[in-house]
Amino acid sequence: MSLLLRNALLLDPAAGDYTEGDLRCEDGRIVETGSGLHAAGDTRVVDVAGAPVVPGLIDAHVHVTALSADLAALGSLSPSYVTAHSARIMGQMLDRGFTTVRDASGADHGLADAQAEGLIRGPRVLFCGKGLSQTGGHGDLRGRGVNQRDDHPCCAGVGRVADGVEAVRVAARDELRKGAHHIKVMASGGVASPTDRIDSTQYSMDELRAVVEEARAANRYVAAHAYTARAVNRALEAGVRTIEHGNLLDDSSVELFLRHDAFLVPTLVTYWALKEEGMAFGLPEPSWRKVDEVLDAGLRALERAARGGVRLAYGSDLLGGMHRHQNQEFRLRREVQQPIDVLRAATTNAAELAGLAGEIGTLAVGARADLLVLDGDPLEDIGVLAEPRRIRHVVQGGEVVTG
Numbered sequence: 316m317s318l319l320l321r322n323a324l325l326l327d328p329a330a331g332d333y334t335e336g337d338l339r340c341e342d343g344r345i346v347e348t349g350s351g352l353h354a355a356g357d358t359r360v361v362d363v364a365g366a367p368v369v370p371g372l373i374d375a376h377v378h379v380t381a382l383s384a385d386l387a388a389l390g391s392l393s394p395s396y397v398t399a400h401s402a403r404i405m406g407q408m409l410d411r412g413f414t415t416v417r418d419a420s421g422a423d424h425g426l427a428d429a430q431a432e433g434l435i436r437g438p439r440v441l442f443c444g445k446g447l448s449q450t451g452g453h454g455d456l457r458g459r460g461v462n463q464r465d466d467h468p469c470c471a472g473v474g475r476v477a478d479g480v481e482a483v484r485v486a487a488r489d490e491l492r493k494g495a496h497h498i499k500v501m502a503s504g505g506v507a508s509p510t511d512r513i514d515s516t517q518y519s520m521d522e523l524r525a526v527v528e529e530a531r532a533a534n535r536y537v538a539a540h541a542y543t544a545r546a547v548n549r550a551l552e553a554g555v556r557t558i559e560h561g562n563l564l565d566d567s568s569v570e571l572f573l574r575h576d577a578f579l580v581p582t583l584v585t586y587w588a589l590k591e592e593g594m595a596f597g598l599p600e601p602s603w604r605k606v607d608e609v610l611d612a613g614l615r616a617l618e619r620a621a622r623g624g625v626r627l628a629y630g631s632d633l634l635g636g637m638h639r640h641q642n643q644e645f646r647l648r649r650e651v652q653q654p655i656d657v658l659r660a661a662t663t664n665a666a667e668l669a670g671l672a673g674e675i676g677t678l679a680v681g682a683r684a685d686l687l688v689l690d691g692d693p694l695e696d697i698g699v700l701a702e703p704r705r706i707r708h709v710v711q712g713g714e715v716v717t718g
């Protein structure tokens with residue numbers, strides 16, 4: 316099966332410019348670019364008439380199992396019911412141009428395999444299983460009055476509780492055993508958790524270091540949920556590779572990002588969406604009140620990190636009915652960044668973060684044939700990517716999957 320796009324403007328995100336030409340895909344890979352390429356007998360030819368073609372987008376922070384903003388409820392739903400919703404959520408992400416996503420807790424090897432085998436239409440899923448949380452941390456979703464814990468491994472949920480160096484090692488090893496692409500730890504309080512504070516730090520340094528050591532032993536890395544500079548800096552010092560959110564980081568954090576060659580994954584759109592619509596989609600009111608602590612700070616943190624030269628990846632972190640705003644992150648970031656830099660966050664930078672540089676997030680020969688044909692130039696106006704209807708075709712693994 317071969318696909319040939321004719322007369323395209325092919326974007327190289329690293330260089331930040333276009334080349335006019337054709338692009339040919341075969342067996343899921345980009346095999347040739349240039350002008351006047353030859354189409355063999357069974358090749359599907361699409362003349363895109365000068366349209367910009369960009370690599371398929373990568374969202375480095377999603378929760379494909381989050382069918383509601385009431386994350387505590389997930390564990391009491393039937394796993395098959397959650398899977399049905401995940402399939403719907405993933406299909407809609409693909410329609411929005413996302414051909415790969417990094418799940419930041421909740422998705423498991425079953426969803427990733429089902430997508431890879433073509434049973435579920437959606438982005439390729441880089442999963443971590445359940446995020447590690449201390450008792451009373453961001454992944455412990457019990458209310459104050461609940462003492463029992465039901466952590467049945469087959470039930471859906473975004474967190475698993477583990478306390479102490481030995482227990483976090485076992486939890487990390489267990490997620491790695493199940494094929495985790497990365498390990499997620501909750502290193503500060505959060506919005507959706509009922510009993511913690513946004514400004515709390517979570518896990519001792521010894522626990523964080525133990526998780527990092529386990530991930531590194533398996534040639535994997537750790538992603539940490541963290542808001543304040545205090546929490547972000549502890550995680551970076553422990554060797555965490557990606558900081559999720561980071562809304563309240565400061566200049567000392569920027570320095571640590573550079574020193575440790577770490578990535579920041581801001582998720583601005585989710586705070587905006589939670590404030591506007593969170594309660595309508597299941598976010599409990601006490602959690603909704605916490606949104607204000609991080610909402611306005613997010614854009615300033617992004618600006619500070621970008622100015623300081625921190626590597627940034629695209630994240631959305633949306634829940635429930637708010638998933639439909641996934642592309643609005645492009646629009647929010649343009650307030651403080653150039654279009655090419657926002658695009659890099661969702662292509663080359665995210666690929667590098669995932670350890671898949673050259674494989675995804677690029678139109679280079681040899682890469683997976685994931686790409687988008689657009690009806691406008693995102694380098695002129697990144698808002699083109701904020702409107703899924705302006706994506707004419709999504710191509711994934713060399714096949715036109717939408718439009």
Ligand code: ZN
Pocket residue numbers: 505540541559560
């Ligand atoms: Zn988080």
Ligand code: ZN
Pocket residue numbers: 376377378419632
């Ligand atoms: Zn998240």
